[in-house]
Amino acid sequence: MSFCDDSPVLPGHPPKFDRLARPYRWLEYLSFGPFLQRTRNHFLPQIAHRRHALVLGDGDGRFTARLLRANPEIQVHAVDLSAAMLIELQKSSTSHHHRLTVEQADLRTWRPSNLEAYDLVVTHFVLDCLTASEISTLASRLALSITPDALWLVSEFAIPQHRYGRAVARSLVSFLYRVFRFLTGLQIRSLPDYAEVLTSAGFQLNAGHSRLGGLLVSQLWSYPEGEKCIPIGTAVVSTKRGACS
Numbered sequence: 001m002s003f004c005d006d007s008p009v010l011p012g013h014p015p016k017f018d019r020l021a022r023p024y025r026w027l028e029y030l031s032f033g034p035f036l037q038r039t040r041n042h043f044l045p046q047i048a049h050r051r052h053a054l055v056l057g058d059g060d061g062r063f064t065a066r067l068l069r070a071n072p073e074i075q076v077h078a079v080d081l082s083a084a085m086l087i088e089l090q091k092s093s094t095s096h097h098h099r100l101t102v103e104q105a106d107l108r109t110w111r112p113s114n115l116e117a118y119d120l121v122v123t124h125f126v127l128d129c130l131t132a133s134e135i136s137t138l139a140s141r142l143a144l145s146i147t148p149d150a151l152w153l154v155s156e157f158a159i160p161q162h163r164y165g166r167a168v169a170r171s172l173v174s175f176l177y178r179v180f181r182f183l184t185g186l187q188i189r190s191l192p193d194y195a196e197v198l199t200s201a202g203f204q205l206n207a208g209h210s211r212l213g214g215l216l217v218s219q220l221w222s223y224p225e226g227e228k229c230i231p232i233g234t235a236v237v238s239t240k241r242g243a244c245s
Contacts, residue, residue, distance in 0.1 A: 014081055014106050015129065015184035017059075021084035024060045035211050037062060039155045040124045042209050042218040044070055047151060050120035051075065054142075056107060057126030061089025067122075068096035077118070079103045079110060108134050112145035119147045124155040132192040139201035143223055152203060152221040157191060160214030169215050195219075 020027070028036055040063045048071055055078045058064050064078055076099060080086050086102045093100050103110075107130065112118075121142055127135055142152075157176075159169045173191060180186045195205070198221055208219040 013185065013187075014108070015180070015186040017082035017184055018084035020183065021060060021082060021088045024085075024088075025062065032212075032216075035216060036125065036155075039209075039211055039216045039218045041066060042155075043153055043207070043220055046207070046220060047071075047120055047153060050151070052116070052118050052147075053077070053120040053122060054079070054112070054116070054118040054145075055122040057081070057129070058089060058122070058124060059085050061085070061092040063122065063124055064089055064100070065092035065096075068093050068099060074120075075099050075101075077101045077103065077116070079105050079107065081106050107138055111141055114145075116145050117147050118142075118145060119150045121146060121150065121152040123152070125157070127154065127194045128157055128191055129186060129188055130192060131188065132194070132197050135192055135194050135197045136201060139198055139203065143202065146223060148223075150223060151206070152198075152223070154194070154198075154217075154219045154221060156194065156217055156219075158210070158214055158217045159191065162214075165213045165215070169213075172215070 044066065047067075050071065051074055053067065053074055053076045055064050055067070055076055057080055058078055059080070059082075061078070064076055067074065068076060076093075078086065078089055078100065080089065080102070081104070083104050086104055090097065090100065090102060107126070130138070146152075157169075157173055159173070160166055174189075177186070177189050181189070199205070203221045203223050206220045206222050208217060210217045
């Protein structure tokens, strides 16, 4: 999900994350310890062979830096609304700057270049800043700019299914939205059902992992185009169920 000025933010105006850029890491650790970063990094081994990544809304860029260190062949295109966050992202990846391209843009209106073909899309804790309709539009645009074997790595907050966890998570998520509304002007007030949106857009969930009783989830999605088998680490995952042995 960055302090805003005292002026009111009207509906439709983008949130203002710039003033959160420098303290963001420490605010995150004070709130959730290492668990958000562990959630981001969970599937790093499974994306080790990707070559062209689109990283959307990575904030201060800790995941981007880790990805560039872990994969010496990958090229990363990082897009973020906040210019200050992009500066921090570039600082985190100084030694790999030749493999990093940054772009400042609002994901609600941003369109990928027709010349790009990404085999990895990454959205860590950014879909919760969009409405279901905005996620649907983004997914449709991305579907035109990814390779047939592309993976979409998603990390997000979630509401657990069990009764106690659901009550705690709803209260916590509601509190976080109020905080970010105050700090940044973020207009979203509840978690969008991004999984339903991605499924409706033709994406398929390949793997998932949860932390903190289901409050945090990390997932790998694919976009099936015919019967294809995708290598993920040492395993082979099908983009159509049952297609790979």
